[in-house]
Amino acid sequence: MTTALAVTAxxxxxTVQDLGRPGYQAIGVPxxxxxxxxxxxxxxxxxxxxxxxxxxxxxxxxxAFELLGGTAHLAVAGAGVEIELMPPFDGRYPAYxxxxxxxxxxxxxxxxxxxxxYLAVDGGFAIPPVLGSVSTLAMSGLGGFQGRALQxxxxxxxxxxxxxxEAEYALRPPKFAPAPAIRVIMGPQNTHFTQVGLNTFLxxxxxxxxxxxxxxxxxxxxxxxxxxxxDLISDGNAHGAIQVPxxxxxxxxxxxxxTTGGYPKIATVISAxxxxxxxxxPGAELRxxxxxxxxxxxxLRTQDAMLASLxxxxxxxxxxxxxLARALLEENIISGVAxxxx
Amino acid sequence: xxxxxxxxxxxxxxxxxxDAALTVELGDEVDRQISTRVVRLHRHLRAHxxxxxxxxxxxxxxxxxxxxxxxxxxAALQAxxxxxxxxMSDEPLPSRRWGIPVCYDPEFGLDIHxxxxxxxxxxHQVVECQASAIYYVYMLxxxxxxxxxxxxxxxxxxxxxxxxxxxxxxxxxxxxTAVASVYPFESPGGWHIIGRTPVSFFxxxxxxxxxxxxxxxxxxxxxxxxxxxxxxKAGGARPRLCDGASA
Numbered sequence: 001m002t003t004a005l006a007v008t009a010x011x012x013x014x015t016v017q018d019l020g021r022p023g024y025q026a027i028g029v030p031x032x033x034x035x036x037x038x039x040x041x042x043x044x045x046x047x048x049x050x051x052x053x054x055x056x057x058x059x060x061x062x063x064a065f066e067l068l069g070g071t072a073h074l075a076v077a078g079a080g081v082e083i084e085l086m087p088p089f090d091g092r093y094p095a096y097x098x099x100x101x102x103x104x105x106x107x108x109x110x111x112x113x114x115x116x117x118y119l120a121v122d123g124g125f126a127i128p129p130v131l132g133s134v135s136t137l138a139m140s141g142l143g144g145f146q147g148r149a150l151q152x153x154x155x156x157x158x159x160x161x162x163x164x165x166e167a168e169y170a171l172r173p174p175k176f177a178p179a180p181a182i183r184v185i186m187g188p189q190n191t192h193f194t195q196v197g198l199n200t201f202l203x204x205x206x207x208x209x210x211x212x213x214x215x216x217x218x219x220x221x222x223x224x225x226x227x228x229x230x231d232l233i234s235d236g237n238a239h240g241a242i243q244v245p246x247x248x249x250x251x252x253x254x255x256x257x258x259t260t261g262g263y264p265k266i267a268t269v270i271s272a273x274x275x276x277x278x279x280x281x282p283g284a285e286l287r288x289x290x291x292x293x294x295x296x297x298x299x300l301r302t303q304d305a306m307l308a309s310l311x312x313x314x315x316x317x318x319x320x321x322x323x324l325a326r327a328l329l330e331e332n333i334i335s336g337v338a339x340x341x342x
Numbered sequence: 343x344x345x346x347x348x349x350x351x352x353x354x355x356x357x358x359x360x361d362a363a364l365t366v367e368l369g370d371e372v373d374r375q376i377s378t379r380v381v382r383l384h385r386h387l388r389a390h391x392x393x394x395x396x397x398x399x400x401x402x403x404x405x406x407x408x409x410x411x412x413x414x415x416x417a418a419l420q421a422x423x424x425x426x427x428x429x430m431s432d433e434p435l436p437s438r439r440w441g442i443p444v445c446y447d448p449e450f451g452l453d454i455h456x457x458x459x460x461x462x463x464x465x466h467q468v469v470e471c472q473a474s475a476i477y478y479v480y481m482l483x484x485x486x487x488x489x490x491x492x493x494x495x496x497x498x499x500x501x502x503x504x505x506x507x508x509x510x511x512x513x514x515x516x517x518x519t520a521v522a523s524v525y526p527f528e529s530p531g532g533w534h535i536i537g538r539t540p541v542s543f544f545x546x547x548x549x550x551x552x553x554x555x556x557x558x559x560x561x562x563x564x565x566x567x568x569x570x571x572x573x574x575k576a577g578g579a580r581p582r583l584c585d586g587a588s589a
Contacts, residue, residue, distance in 0.1 A: 236406025
């Protein structure tokens with residue numbers, strides 16, 4: 001008997017994403033994958049999956065499901081997301097803790113903010129990979145669930161008939177402080193801009209436009225001035241490359257970006273800041289700061305360490321009363337040790 | 343720049359493209375010889391990967407080299423640059439030549455009347471002119487399996503359509519400026535559609551998902567409407583490899 005999630009409300013543009021399908025850009029296939037791979041990993045780890053297992057990426061408006069078949073162990077991660085059981089069932093589950101659901105339970109995913117959130121299930125979905133990944137490239141109908149966003153009536157089979165982990169897990173909600181600036185390395189075509197243009201780019205508070213999508217974040221603000229043509233010979237688009245078309249309004253190229261393009265690319269976001277960027281909803285503001293290659297690698301190492309620490313902090317879920325008692329006990333012990341050493 | 347110049351002190355140029363990629367630029371024009379150098383470098387790095395390099399993406403005159411930033415420090419990057427410079431050569435590139443059947447009937451060549459009018463030719467002359475060239479695959483991009491082919495004979499070099507279409511049918515052969523392409527998927531597009539091929543240019547389930555690779559050559563072979571219908575019903579045509587073998 002297959003366990004599955006039946007879609008009772010589709011949300012908006014909900015797609016299956018994993019960490020993407022790199023390796024095929026030379027034949028024009030975008031890398032796709034989760035806009036916020038940090039949150040994807042957290043959702044997956046909470047249900048005992050490898051961090052890169054396929055999960056549902058949700059933005060703006062969450063879907064609703066009925067669980068069919070057997071028990072499922074699932075979790076959501078992201079800013080402002082929670083699970084709400086629907087009548088006749090009752091209850092709300094916040095993000096960052098996993099939940100064991102029973103067949104017949106109906107629930108909706110509530111998104112209070114616009115940024116991407118992830119719903120992971122223990123064992124992942126039984127979806128065949130395309131070119132090594134279950135990520136969805138909706139514009140070409142590749143991958144994911146039938147190459148598209150979820151629709152009412154879809155039935156998503158789970159790989160496992162029953163969860164591998166019959167317990168619930170949680171971690172302390174990660175606090176991602178808003179970054180003062182998104183760090184970039186200048187180039188490849190920073191020489192195609194005037195000094196005024198470069199100054200605008202590095203000082204302006206840009207706003208993320210509502211026209212943004214998985215291909216790119218469109219930025220609104222003072223136009224960035226070109227020096228000469230904005231129509232160049234097409235070259236490769238790195239993830240996080242910031243192209244500036246004739247309008248002067250930069251576009252940060254994201255997961256589903258076309259592999260090549262002819263607009264000048266003024267700078268490229270560093271790897272460590274890509275999940276941060278992916279997390280930003282339309283209407284959010286951002287600034288850019290130029291850094292060196294060494295600083296970029298250092299930032300990546302710091303993020304790797306943070307993620308490793310988050311992963312080891314996942315514990316069995318305890319209800320709040322028990323949690324408070326434990327926290328108090330730990331504080332007494334720790335304080336005692338510190339005083340003794342002082 | 344003189345087309346027959348060998349690699350010089352100016353090229354290759356290495357342009358930073360974030361902390362996980364480098365753009366290796368080999369020239370500043372759309373030129374067959376420059377492209378051949380790019381394709382050769384791409385094939386070489388694919389066959390003999392440098393430490394930390396995870397993928398390469400060839401374009402008209404540059405190669406995007408993507409590497410794992412955790413595996414590649416400044417010293418490794420410099421070593422990669424040196425190795426790349428050492429790999430530059432002008433030896434001929436082995437290539438495949440495909441025969442691609444195309445139906446230029448106005449039922450599929452949605453813009454062919456307009457193209458004929460703009461070029462001052464009859465429909466027959468348009469087909470003869472366009473199909474007379476041997477096209478070279480410069481690169482793939484924009485969509486999975488979408489190839490940029492060159493060069494369209496002079497009389498048919500037209501600017502892009504003023505009003506792009508929201509839906510170009512799958513298999514459409516389209517031209518703009520000196521470039522031609524076939525749409526592997528239905529998609530928006532601003533080029534002039536002059537025909538359609540029953541051959542599939544992208545199949546995710548195939549061993550080689552994209553039919554074409556940079557460096558390949560193509561001959562377009564005009565077929566009449568009835569033949570298109572027959573091949574299409576048979577589940578898509580097979581392109582012909584011009585050494586006599588079929589794909």
